[in-house]
Amino acid sequence: MRSPWSATSRSWIPVWRGCWPSCRTGSPAASPTSSIAAGQGACRRFFEQETGEDREELPPLPDDDVTGFRAEAWRRLSPAEFARVDAVYGRGLDAACRWLADQPQERSPLEFVPRHYLRSLFPAHLRPDEVAAGVALLQAHYPAHLLRSLAQGLLCVGSSPFRASTKFPRRWDDGAALQRFLVELVTASPSRRHSIARLRGAQAGALLHGLLLVLPGDLVTAGGPGLSGLPLTAETAAAIRARVASPVHAAALATALFTGLAPIALGEAPISALAPDAATLTLALHPGTPAATICVLPVPPAARPLLSAARIFLTLRGTPADKRLLASGTGGTAQYLQASAAACGLALPLHTPQLVQSWQVRTAAWWVGTHLHHTTRTPQ
Template sequence: MSQALPQPSPPSPQPTAAAPVTIVLDPHDDADCLHQALAAHDPAAGCVTVHPTPGASTDSQLCLDVLIALGKPADQAATLSGRAGGEHAVAAATAWLIGSHTWLIIAVRTHLLSAAQRARLVCLAHESGAKLIVVWHARAEQDWTACFPGATGFHLADRLRPAIAAARLERKPWHSAVPARQVLHCAERGPQPARGDPDLDDVTLPALPTSDFLRFRADAYRRLSLSQFQHVDGVYTYGLDLACTWLLRHGDLARAPATRRLPSTRPAHWGAMTGHVRDRASILHRLPEEIAPDHPYPYRIGALHPLRLFLTDLIADCPTREHAIARIRGAQAGLFLHGYLLTVPILMGRPAGPGLIAQLTAEDAERIATHLAHPVHAAALATALFTGARLHDLQAIPLAALSPDATTIEIREGTQAADGLVLPEETITYRVPVYARGILAAARAFLLLTGHHDEEPLLEQGLGSRGQQLLISARACALTVPSLQEHAEHHRSWLRRTTCWKVGEPIHPASSQPVAGRESAQEMPHA
């Protein structure tokens, strides 16, 4: 986990310089100008049109209007505006602009705003890195600097539509477009039934075989109909291809510095191993000194951090538990092609341990972002769903545990009894789904803007001492939090129960070349 800093760092991303304010002059209050401003409003695309409340003169009220324009509930936004003299509303508006990657703010009726409200508009645009276009429905002023305190420059325009088009041309993207997953087609390409889209969310997978990865595909072919098998096989093969691609990019796990030879009992599902696999795995239970020099395998891999990160990324966008299991079975087969035996705690077809199947979908993330105005409340609910972590583990997450780009979050699991063993504390790194990163980035920006430090809790405000605030947030979004309903005090995450063994040399053809797969909202983790 990263070291805590003595002072809070600035919210990310932070622009290097404030962009000039574009002022669109509309002295005749043309209806078409207002219609164009309202038509440009598209928060999902990063463009927000703010229509200030008439008669309000405080900057916190303007931030309330910004929150409403971003789609936040008006009652919750009003509650924020009443806290800390309006400071929380200001911080929340800025944080959500950062988290939603808003690149353009259009404000109408700005001639009616107070100087403090106009200064707040300039500050919001500067701190979020967005461009600001204001519509001035009155005669031009002699001194624009007095009207917009804090602005570094001005561009005057007489029409709104060309101003929006110019802003689009000058736009600096927040990040490059999410690339398509680069996939090595490692499965045999003989005569096979045609596969559909392996991640078609509206197709429900049937009940899957309970066998291990060695017999999973064969059992699925025997037990399922042809159409059912085609879809299951597509998901399975997709997991296999992703695992092989990741391994070839990442390198040999056995060469990592933390690798160590460890004595161990036999791996899970021992009875399912036959033939060549049993030959490889037959001495997994023997001590290292009992292994002859000409038989260096197998040994246990100690550097599991990159592998765990890949596994969380592998299942982060799975729509159902069956999709996650099929992908993991395929990934086990892909790892075995490279000489690794991955054991995963899937017992009798039922996932064991929290976090094996993420409970946060893209639709749920959108619901959270639109039903909760407080960024920390939204982040707490999203994190509880996609990690499945227990309440006291969530409460212990510091601000520094979230990576600067909000792509990973570290959760330290406390000492607990599991399977008759007392386990030490261990930090597990989870990949944050792409559709939840803006929510967590907004929470961090909010905390930094309100004076919190990196060593302070990240999600405390959204959890409550007994999870009461988390339950309130879940009810507001019509969602349930499985980790609060499960009464499993002696459980540990599936990642902590996953082990990996080096059992032989790779048999994967090294000449395979990656080809572009489907575009995915989930990025492949890099070394």
């Protein structure tokens, strides 16, 4: 059996590819926007840049978690098959690194543990921005080996006063941003296997930043965007506009396709659940409960005009914002939705779970350490 540590394996490691060239840290602090808006980041480009990906069906994937997924895929698949899977896996890893580098939470461990060995050269009372400015100044004027020698000479590398306040594990506290990132990563995937490979790659990328991303154990059968949901392309959206007269019916059909969720659950979404730019639907799992119990559904660009048109149509009719957005387009037994799909020659998703069963709602993340690389890149 080939070993993933062999000399011919391009220095592969079981979980991730080490420091990918596209991983970057140290980007400017994100502006204090809403949690959901913070989820878009760099991964939003997956909605718009799919032409370079292998969209043929991938070979069967191992059912292992992130710790064994890549190594097991290498053992089971032929070199050509593994290369295809690894390319999709790498997209997920790359997107996770880009997204986390722009997240305020990714920088928050600075408060507890030095992210850079030079942090220990500065007094503890300095603010993070003051320390960052000092580190940048030193790095601009002195080579790295001299700075490290200085830090070691002053016995500052790994000094305990900074490590004593470490507080790991710590739960990731922005579930809305996490949901948005993960769903945007896979909504345009051509198949469930592509989505799973991307998600496993995202888990590996998150680990490089000290974030343990826990996904449901039933991704092979789970439902929701990117798994039971279907890619909604510009061609599909054009067909819906051409063959479905009602804006609400058209929006309901598009939403049912890209979410892969139960039509009755989607029909309960109020008009106010749609973001002003129609980029997200944010639904309460249990109305009246805390904001943490929400289901975030990013809307693909091709579907946004359809949902926006439905909102405008209802608003012009005097419908209040707390009334349902899609209910009249689904029907009590999804009969209107089925008629719209038949008119467009489209097949609705077969597995349509309720909101609480959607895979992204059942994810969690924990900070378990600081990031493991400092690779930078020029944003594309």
